[in-house]
Amino acid sequence: AQSVAQPEDQVNVAEGNPLTVKCTYSVSGNPYLFWYVQYPNRGLQFLLKYITGDNLVKGSYGFEAEFNKSQTSFHLKKPSALVSDSALYFCAVRDTIYAGNMLTFGGGTRLMVKP
């Protein structure tokens, strides 16, 4: 079984400061990891993914995430937050052992960036 945990319901950060949104996962095999962002009344927008290779993955809008196998984590980061980054962020995982295609999402973390 695969699962994802996002331990923080909300993260508050001042504009211009670095941000981190945490994600940990559990899979039977190796993980494919994804970050999605959701703005109010909108669909999920893909930000970035980790499949294999370099542990630091760069994605859209200046976001990046670091895969840490020993800590089973895939935290989302951005060096300098913008007010427009305020949204709901979901971490998701697929298990490479499990032959299915479903994404399992974490509970989401609301990012609030204040001017």
Next chain:
Amino acid sequence: AAGVIQSPRHLIKEKRETATLKCYPISRHDTVYWYQQGPGQDPQFLISFYEKMQSDKGSIPDRFSAQQFSDYHSELNMSSLELGDSALYFCASSIKPGGWTEAFFGQGTRLTVV
């Protein structure tokens, strides 16, 4: 390029009625996924299709059914609607069901059951 298109965007139904949600994937995408997102909840996987065949089944109620057609669009049919079915229903598409491909989501259909 056009993204995943879902229709309708909003739907209001009464209890025990039926509803049909439609999803048009991105061009050349052959895999479609359906997710349900309740208020304040994370998206829950319902069902997926690859090349018009069901490929995975999640927490889809027996009252719901879905299919993928020859043009790869998909429809989610919901019968005997209950108040608890009120949610945002997302469709996503990808190229092949390989785990490494990201899924692109539509804007969702907001279903309200009254």
